[in-house]
Amino acid sequence: MSSIADIRKDYKLKTLSELEIDANPILQFGKWWDEAINSHIDEVNAMTLATATLQGKPSARIVLLKGYDEQGFCFFTNYESHKGIELAANPQSSLVFFWKELERQVRIDGITQKVTLEESNTYFLSRPAGSRIGAWASPQSKVIEQKQLEENVKKYEKEFADNTISRPEFWGGYRVKPQLIEFWQGRPSRLHDRLQYSLQGNGQWKIERLAP
Numbered sequence: 001m002s003s004i005a006d007i008r009k010d011y012k013l014k015t016l017s018e019l020e021i022d023a024n025p026i027l028q029f030g031k032w033w034d035e036a037i038n039s040h041i042d043e044v045n046a047m048t049l050a051t052a053t054l055q056g057k058p059s060a061r062i063v064l065l066k067g068y069d070e071q072g073f074c075f076f077t078n079y080e081s082h083k084g085i086e087l088a089a090n091p092q093s094s095l096v097f098f099w100k101e102l103e104r105q106v107r108i109d110g111i112t113q114k115v116t117l118e119e120s121n122t123y124f125l126s127r128p129a130g131s132r133i134g135a136w137a138s139p140q141s142k143v144i145e146q147k148q149l150e151e152n153v154k155k156y157e158k159e160f161a162d163n164t165i166s167r168p169e170f171w172g173g174y175r176v177k178p179q180l181i182e183f184w185q186g187r188p189s190r191l192h193d194r195l196q197y198s199l200q201g202n203g204q205w206k207i208e209r210l211a212p
Helices: 025-038 082-089 117-126 129-137 146-159
Strands: 046-052 058-064 067-069 072-078 092-099 104-114 171-185 193-199 205-209
Touching (some): 025 104, 025 171, 046 082, 058 082, 117 129, 117 171
Antiparallel strands (some): 046 092, 067 072, 072 171, 104 171
16 A cells, blocks of 8 residues: 555646636636536535634634625534634634545635625525524534434424424524635646735735746
């Protein structure tokens, strides 16, 4: 068996040039998103969310993208979870998409804000009943025994027996408002294409190539 250090892959599928990208990074993301969707990538909306405490202690986990537009990238979670507590204290966060089938990565740094109550309610009511019950039953990130979790599920299934499962106040959405977006395309010999958009004070995006 090869050692861990010997595991490597040479990327050869595509290139990324300043001549072919959109001046707007959200539109550029949309182009890559459509290609990822059409490539039938499993859980294409999975993204790493990195947060940090005020003291700079980082943590990261996978969450699911639930929408994006010029305002930012949205996901939903428990506001009292580990990530929710960190975002309340330090709203700076980072997202990373890795679509290995396309040998691509997108990194997004920005400020995270809660979405509107209407947006949270609309998305919550679109979820399957089991997921809505789960949001009530799980004190996310807290220490819990499996038996207690199961009892919580039964409790809320009984409470919401008429299937009118409302959104708990401690659950909702966040929007990461991007200040920097980097598009990474794998290339042979680790000479990857990296194009970075950084938001300027005048609201315009500056595009620069980064060394691989």
